[in-house]
Amino acid sequence: MLALPPVATTPEIDILLKQKTVVAVGVSGGKDSVACLIAVHRYLDSIGFEGPRCAVHADLGSVEWEQSLFKCQEVADKLGWKLEVVKRAAGGMMERWLKRWENNVERYIDLSCVQLILPWSTPSMRFCTSELKSAVIRSHLKRTYPDFNILNATGVRRQESPNRAKMPIAKHEPVAARRGFDAYQWNPIIEWDVGAVWGAIASVGLEPHEAYTRFNMTRVSCRWCIMSSAGDAYNATLDEAGHPLYRQMVDLEIDSTFAFQSNKWLGDVNPSLLSSETLGRLAMAKQVSLRRKALEAAIPKHLLYTKGWPTCIPTFEEATLLAEIRSEVAAGVGLTIKCSTPESIIQRYEELMEQMRLKGAVAAEEGESAIQLIPALQIQPQQLSFL
Missing domain, CATH: 3.40.50.620 (HUPs)
Known part of the structure; x- marks a missing residue:
């Protein structure tokens, strides 16, 4: 052995x-x-x-x-x-x-x-x-x-x-x-x-x-992994059995405007497996992706997600900017959104802030109730005869 x-x-x-x-x-x-x-x-x-x-x-x-x-x-x-x-x-x-x-x-x-x-x-x-x-x-x-x-x-x-x-x-x-x-x-x-x-x-x-x-992969997990090297990503396309999955994943890249690996598009790995119509949609998705990133980069930092979001209500000027950004991003991805005006955005933030306040109040009340219950669980001397 x-x-x-x-x-x-x-x-x-x-x-x-x-x-x-x-x-x-x-x-x-x-x-x-x-x-x-x-x-x-x-x-x-x-x-x-x-x-x-x-x-x-x-x-x-x-x-x-x-x-x-x-x-x-x-x-x-x-x-x-x-x-x-x-x-x-x-x-x-x-x-x-x-x-x-x-x-x-x-x-x-x-x-x-x-x-x-x-x-x-x-x-x-x-x-x-x-x-x-x-x-x-x-x-x-x-x-x-x-x-x-x-x-x-x-x-x-x-x-x-x-x-x-x-x-x-x-x-x-x-x-x-x-x-x-x-x-x-x-x-x-x-x-x-x-x-x-x-x-x-x-x-x-x-x-x-x-x-x-057969396909010279260096790692075997999913056919296409978020950790795949460029060589592995291409070699995986050489297996015909994986072609339906490849096209499905590229379709999701297109629909979402998000590349599978950060800025590396799965659709670029082996374009010969894609139809001319899909390649056209992919090119458009890349343009929308670049524009989406540029737009969202303009959102004030204090309005971006962090623990406990939202932490503040935007000003009217900030809400106007958010409305413009959301409307253009949604149009690019093909979505019909709510809260597309400054007024509706501020109202939505107020609703979310109130939900956060109520959630915090409930958590505090539950914590206080638990503390108040502790003395009641203590054994009194007169209770010892029952044990």
Whole structure:
């Protein structure tokens, strides 16, 4: 058997592995998650771990590569692990982006936000991972293994990025635990280099995901990821099975006037896959996007979103400016908005400020009521005979 680097552990992980614990490994079909499953499997065998083991795949829907689920099942079968497939009840990643755009449009129409908000995930706002993977897997494990500690392993490696280089070997996750039990996220191959990853996969006689071998991808997650390099974004378009998704994502770029990756438009990655009509709409969307950014850059800073927004009511002059900006942005995106005059904007801000005031008053009242209840819970001397 090929020697592999050791897995990384902590005293907390070692203690859990001696208790009533389920070990779950998140698998996507990509190289790191497959190597992680292999590494954890060998480690658990080496220490005589007898608790339940499961590989968990969070199905992201149409954004997945066709071979991903097969590769997850393949490695699970090879090692004798049970594969459990979970998914968000409201749909996959594409459905989440579409619904987010729909919700953001509604918010902009009734002035519940001052700027138009993009539909996509971003590197600093990765709800794609938190909502469609982490939260769904966590909920599944809590429901399926209510009487176990939970050890949820992932294939995170420090070599992958500066952010991941700072991640710990293990992280306490009390939100993932049931009462009386504990939960940790575990990154057992965090110190491995990519050579060790490929070595682990070869050691059990498995071939890599075809995205690596046929389409020269460097990473395998969604077909098009917000973190994709330019090379990966193009190579993903070489798989004909992904063309319907590519066109759907470009359509959302056009409808929203937001590029998939900040200023990098997915529609520019492989224009040969798009119709002349779509290319024309894309060109127009880019112009609207530039104009929208210029317009919204003129909004006074104190009117922009911050915690507790809105924090003030605009002056008539500021409301006039907002009315002009909102009307032009809405026209560019094809929206019919409310609050398009200075008077209606000021009235809307007054409504929002009143809602904030009432919300704060209710929170304060509830806090005061809770404080007043504390003396009533104290045991009086005369009550001791009843205990």
